[in-house]
Amino acid sequence: MxxxxxxxxxxxxxxxxxxxxxxxxxxxxxxxxxxxxxxxxxxxxxxxxxxxxxxxxxxxxxxxxxxxxxxxxxxxxxxxxxxxxxxxxxxxxxxxxxxxxxxxxxxxxxxxxxxxxxxxxxxxxxxxxxxxxxxxxxxxxxxxxxxxxxxxxxxxxxxxxxxxxxxxNRSISNVMQAMAFLHDGGIGDVFMARGTCFKPRNSFGIVKDSNPPASLNYDMWLGPATYRPYNEKKGHYNWHWHWDTGNGDTGNQGPHQFDVARWGLNKKVHPVKVQSMGGIFGIKPDECSQETPNTQTSVFEYEDGKILEFETRGRFTNAESNEGIKIGNMFYGTEGWMEVNGGTWKAYRNDEKEAFAGSGMATGAAVGGDTSFRTAPDSNGHFGNFIDALKAGNNSGLNCEVEVGHMSTVLPLIANAAYRVGETLRFNGEFEEFINNEEADMMLTRKYRYPYIVPQNV
The missing domain is CATH 3.40.50.720 (NAD(P)-binding Rossmann-like Domain)
Known part of the structure; x- marks a missing residue:
């Protein structure tokens, strides 16, 4: 380097x-x-x-x-x-x-x-x-x-x-401690992870297509996406809820919790199976241009049988777990379970009601003897981690190097493919393609709009 x-x-x-x-x-x-x-x-x-x-x-x-x-x-x-x-x-x-x-x-x-x-x-x-x-x-x-x-x-x-x-989350010290605790067998063998994204969102409405504002270079804003006329309800921020530009809340807020779930399961491979179902509820289709689901349940299975669950709820809802989690993670092991709510975590043995380990509670023994973590307990640590890597001139110290980020990003992307084709899909992780499903395979890439083309040979 x-x-x-x-x-x-x-x-x-x-x-x-x-x-x-x-x-x-x-x-x-x-x-x-x-x-x-x-x-x-x-x-x-x-x-x-x-x-x-x-x-x-x-x-x-x-x-x-x-x-x-x-x-x-x-x-x-x-x-x-x-x-x-x-x-x-x-x-x-x-x-x-x-x-x-x-x-x-x-x-x-x-x-x-x-x-x-x-x-x-x-x-x-x-x-x-x-x-x-x-x-x-x-x-x-x-x-x-x-x-x-x-x-x-x-x-x-x-x-x-x-x-x-x-x-x-990769640079939040309490989350790093929680992951070390899981990987060290703190709740036994972790067989299931669950992520949640409960973010109520109301309809953003619908308007007719119009000319883009003079301040916006609309051609470049569209970039690789298929051409469509400018529509203010499909632009700033609302692009999240249209397939050509966004990935819904499963692929918006969701990736953070998908990443923690995969991290906790200690999976460095793709799952072999995915299914996803849901829809748009509480919003009338003729009153909003939203395409992505606001309610979605996705389930992944790994080759060893371990399970990753993810739920997106875009309507008003109760929270989950002892911590009242709406955006967070739960992990289930053979000897207990653990909840992660932002930078706070707690672990419980089997059916015990009181946490035996958690943020502010963990001892060196509980996290494999290592309580020295590189970054501060806030998201700014992630930016600092990047700058430190630049100054060092190598990526060995990065907390979320591009391959790590890609592995976690694949999860919501293939969940959305399963939702859109309406089938349980098998996934070949080695080649990053679905097995015997051409319709789903077409969603693994897109037709790029000239000149904004991702090349075959980079």
């Missing part, structure tokens, strides 16, 4: 109020105001909802040697306010702006990009970044379909890039 050589020339900018970015100054003039200290230079791509939070977090690491040089979004109305957010964190240093991510990739001064685009752009933007020599932090799910997710992994390997996927 040769990443570290790229950092020797980076340093704190001495002048406040300077505007950075590919649209602000040439690479030569930018280099002239750098010193010789290590400084990680970032581009932030997609600065809407989630992207705004990522921009705030990464630019807040300015005193730790991180500078956001450029922000990029196809929706130009965001850019001025997002510049101000970064400037506030960067001692007045304002990033430059772009509306085409390819210009960010062309900037030789940028070491890594942070990607928080809609799901259908995750894979292609990450692949383009790797091809341009950039390291990548990409939000979950790592891809919109299984095939392009594998291409992301191939690109990271081919171009020797550091790629972290935004499964933040």
């Amino acid at each position: 040769n990443n570290r050589r790229d950092f020797i020339k980076k340093a704190t900018l001495a002048t406040t109020g300077v505007v950075l970015g590919t649209s602000a100054m040439s690479a030569k003039s930018y280099a002239n105001i750098l010193g010789a200290n290590d400084r990680v230079i970032l581009g932030s791509i997609g600065v809407g909802g989630r992207g705004k939070g990522l921009l705030d977090s990464f630019s807040s690491m300015y005193n730790d040697g991180v500078t956001v040089k450029t922000i990029c979004d196809v929706e130009s109305k965001y850019l001025a306010e997002r510049q101000d957010i970064a400037a506030k964190n960067q001692k007045g240093l304002k990033p430059g702006t772009e509306t085409d991510m390819r210009k960010v990739f062309d900037d030789k001064e940028i070491d890594a990009v942070v990607i928080a685009t809609p799901n259908h752009w995750h894979a292609l933007s990450a692949i383009w970044a790797c091809q341009a020599g950039k390291n990548v932090y990409v939000e979950k799910p790592s891809s919109h379909n299984v095939w392009e997710g594998r291409k992301m992994v191939e690109a990271a390997r081919k171009y020797d890039r550091i790629v972290q996927v935004g499964f933040q």
Whole structure:
């Protein structure tokens, strides 16, 4: 890995109020105001909802040697306010702006990009970044379909890039402790994991197609997706609930809990069978354009018979488990069970009512003698983990390297395929394809719209 050589020339900018970015100054003039200290230079791509939070977090690491040089979004109305957010964190240093991510990739001064685009752009933007020599932090799910997710992994390997996927639970110390506890036999042999995503969402309505706003580059927003006329109810955030751009809540909030479930089961292989059923309830079809289910139950079986369950409820509902979990995980073992609710966890022996281990309770013996974890108990630790890997110049310390993120992302993607074809599907994990089901196999990839095409050979 040769990443570290790229950092020797980076340093704190001495002048406040300077505007950075590919649209602000040439690479030569930018280099002239750098010193010789290590400084990680970032581009932030997609600065809407989630992207705004990522921009705030990464630019807040300015005193730790991180500078956001450029922000990029196809929706130009965001850019001025997002510049101000970064400037506030960067001692007045304002990033430059772009509306085409390819210009960010062309900037030789940028070491890594942070990607928080809609799901259908995750894979292609990450692949383009790797091809341009950039390291990548990409939000979950790592891809919109299984095939392009594998291409992301191939690109990271081919171009020797550091790629972290935004499964933040991987960097929460209490969750890390809970997983170590499970893997050390804390509740015996774990035979089943259950994840929940209970997020009530009301109808967002329906409107006629219209012209896109002047501030939006709609062609680039669509990117790899099949062309459709602009519709404001299918755009910002609502893209989650349409198959061409999103994956429903099973593939929105769900991937976080899918990841914890797979992690707890200690599975580094794909399941061999999946079934999924559900629908849209409590919302009238003629009053909302939503396509993805708001209620969905998915069940996976591994080759050894172990089970992973996942439930999505988009209507008002009770919580589950002793902790009142709505978004979290439960694990069931031969000697007890465990609940994980955010960064809190508790374990119970068989039918005992009082927890015998948990966050704030676990001893060294309960977690295999190892209570030293690398990161702080909050999601910012995940961002710091990525920056630490960049500075070290290798991915060995990443908490969610791209292959790990891909394995967890596959789960909601194949669940959605089973839901859409209405059949129990068998999955060949070695080749990442379904067995004897051509209709489901077609959902493992998509027909890409020129020129936004994920290549066969990355």
